Amino acid sequence: MPHPNLDQISLANVLSVLGDQTRLAIVGYLACNEGLAVSCGQFSEFGSKTNLSYHLAKLREAGITHTEVAGTSRLISLRRADLDSRFPGLLDSIITAAQELPALERLRDEA
């Protein structure tokens, strides 16, 4: 799966891709589960399978997430070190603000 190099990650593109409730919820969820391997099935709360494939591809192509193919599953993680080095403080401020999103609050209530 193609991932952009560090110097190919653009601020405008990262912001544009994060400017979407579903993708913000995915990033917020990944941030809550950092260090764990999150498989794409765990995002089913956030949308249909087709929609999620689209959103996960957008996140990967913008350099926000890393996707690893593991058998029939895909393991997703945040590219935190890369984003922190390119745009210091950006990811943390977005993750903090994203915790208030209804989709993430609903998920926490169910847990």
Added chain:
Amino acid sequence: MPHPNLDQISLANVLSVLGDQTRLAIVGYLACNEGLAVSCGQFSEFGSKTNLSYHLAKLREAGITHTEVAGTSRLISLRRADLDSRFPGLLDSIITAAQELPALERLRDEA
């Protein structure tokens, strides 16, 4: 001119509107001139008059900037206090990252 209230400012919308090179350059320029009244003519470097009107309206409608009509001119400023209270740290991290954009570097070289 209509401006959203503080609680109408949405994270996804702010990020989506800032996910554009021209609008990032405008915000970076406003940040460099904070406390000064910046009239819309000062953005002419960043695009045509029609394009700029469009971009400035998007920024105002998302709650990122405040536009004041002064005679035949428009004075633009960042809604820094509002954005800082809604999304702590977000604006600063974006402004820092935006300083590297070619449009802003060009402007500084000419100054």
